[in-house]
Amino acid sequence: MLFAAVDYQHTLEYLYAQLPMYTRIGAAAYKKDLTNTLALCELLGNPQHTFKSIHVAGTNGKGSTSHMLAAVLQSAGYKTGLYTSPHLIDFRERIRINGEMIPKEKVMDFVQRYQADFERIQPSFFEWTVALCFDYFAEQGVDVAVVETGLGGRLDSTNVIHPVASVITNIGWDHMDMLGDTLPKIAFEKAGIVKSNVPVVIGEYHHETLPVFTQKANSTHSTLIKAFDEFQVAQFTPTDAGGCMLDVYKQNTPAYVNLECDLGGYYQQKNAVTVLTTVEVLRQLGFELHEQHVRNGIANSKSLTGLMGRWQIVKTSPLTICDTGHNKNGIEWVMKQLADLPTDSCHIVWGMVRDKDSSAILDLLPRHAQYYFCNAQLPRALPASELADKAMNEGIAGGVYNTVKDAYIAAQQAAKANDVVFIGGSTFVVGELLTYLSA
Numbered sequence: 001m002l003f004a005a006v007d008y009q010h011t012l013e014y015l016y017a018q019l020p021m022y023t024r025i026g027a028a029a030y031k032k033d034l035t036n037t038l039a040l041c042e043l044l045g046n047p048q049h050t051f052k053s054i055h056v057a058g059t060n061g062k063g064s065t066s067h068m069l070a071a072v073l074q075s076a077g078y079k080t081g082l083y084t085s086p087h088l089i090d091f092r093e094r095i096r097i098n099g100e101m102i103p104k105e106k107v108m109d110f111v112q113r114y115q116a117d118f119e120r121i122q123p124s125f126f127e128w129t130v131a132l133c134f135d136y137f138a139e140q141g142v143d144v145a146v147v148e149t150g151l152g153g154r155l156d157s158t159n160v161i162h163p164v165a166s167v168i169t170n171i172g173w174d175h176m177d178m179l180g181d182t183l184p185k186i187a188f189e190k191a192g193i194v195k196s197n198v199p200v201v202i203g204e205y206h207h208e209t210l211p212v213f214t215q216k217a218n219s220t221h222s223t224l225i226k227a228f229d230e231f232q233v234a235q236f237t238p239t240d241a242g243g244c245m246l247d248v249y250k251q252n253t254p255a256y257v258n259l260e261c262d263l264g265g266y267y268q269q270k271n272a273v274t275v276l277t278t279v280e281v282l283r284q285l286g287f288e289l290h291e292q293h294v295r296n297g298i299a300n301s302k303s304l305t306g307l308m309g310r311w312q313i314v315k316t317s318p319l320t321i322c323d324t325g326h327n328k329n330g331i332e333w334v335m336k337q338l339a340d341l342p343t344d345s346c347h348i349v350w351g352m353v354r355d356k357d358s359s360a361i362l363d364l365l366p367r368h369a370q371y372y373f374c375n376a377q378l379p380r381a382l383p384a385s386e387l388a389d390k391a392m393n394e395g396i397a398g399g400v401y402n403t404v405k406d407a408y409i410a411a412q413q414a415a416k417a418n419d420v421v422f423i424g425g426s427t428f429v430v431g432e433l434l435t436y437l438s439a
Helices: 008-018 022-029 035-043 062-075 104-121 125-140 183-193 210-219 268-284 291-299 301-305 328-339 358-362 384-393 404-414 427-438
Strands: 052-057 080-083 095-097 144-148 165-168 200-202 224-226 232-238 244-250 253-261 312-316 319-322 346-350 370-373 398-400 420-424
Touching: 008 104, 008 125, 035 104, 035 125, 052 062, 052 183, 062 080, 062 144, 062 165, 062 268, 062 291, 062 301, 080 125, 095 125, 104 125, 165 183, 165 268, 183 210, 200 210, 200 268, 210 224, 224 268, 232 268, 244 268, 253 268, 253 291, 268 291, 291 301, 312 427, 319 427, 328 358, 328 420, 346 404, 346 427, 358 384, 370 384, 370 404, 384 398, 404 420, 404 427, 420 427
Parallel strands: 052 144, 052 165, 080 144, 165 200, 200 224, 319 420, 346 370, 346 420, 370 398
Antiparallel strands: 080 095, 232 244, 244 253, 312 319
């Protein structure tokens, strides 16, 4: 029996119920081949081949890097598609053109038109979303699309594009159950986005992962560009507005002095270097990206693309910050920045999902803070009571709350004007917070 789209919300509920969704149930929804995506693309006339694309993978930073790249391209006048995941408030955040989310009607029409085919092919939620994205970008005639991978790269559903450039931000410990239990194995999966004769920019690397990238680039005859060999951040200064100011050098010569960035996380200096290097590659490929386009894009990436949840200040008194960092490497950076804030006391609203290494992550959290444990409303979430027990084993005590909203309200009520409240541990905790605050 075919589904009749009553409204947008009804359509989403149908999709959530019918299609396996990684963000909700975890590894069971991960398809380890491209068969379904290729079948969907064939059904749609292979729309992914009708526009230029830039493919972005990495353990951390790929979302921020993708948004900044899109913002630079928009600033230069290119009609720019942007595909990212997961979303924080609205599913449509995943698919944007020049910062505007895909219309609700497009989502509804796509489901209505191809429902019988979906039920035959049986894609995952992510595979279906990738197909919708490519179909929409082709229909709208984008000049270029920045496409972020979901998991890994080699077998990721987005890996049916043939980009003009590939970008790998870094390699860290995450999704080891699906990508491998060593850094070289994880790097191998990420390097799967490298295509024949397509330049690849790599951000952070070390002695274990560089040989993987070098071998892949050699085997595909691709030029390998190491971002941190090209640019160096000489000065990083947080701004009162929640962003930062950067002085960036290229081989000991000033390249971008007083480069304003509206993203304030310490880790953004690494992403900025990767973005600037990719811009250089795109210029060599014929993209007209002038310095002012770069400066405008990086200074206004949030307003141009709609990016949320990266060291985002949601309230100034008490200073309240959320961040989607959710693995060991990302949380290390967030906690370092949190420790540098002048504050009388720190209140941390914290939730995680079941498939993360909770012990390794809890070990990074400050012992002096007050904790409010919670869980997002999805099957993958680690129940707040279990999280509190695990935290207690690590010497961290805190209260248990049924929802992110309840934990947030409790932290706000306890915090004094000169305290700091931080919300994080899971992308979905941040998503539920921002949904509550936007209501």
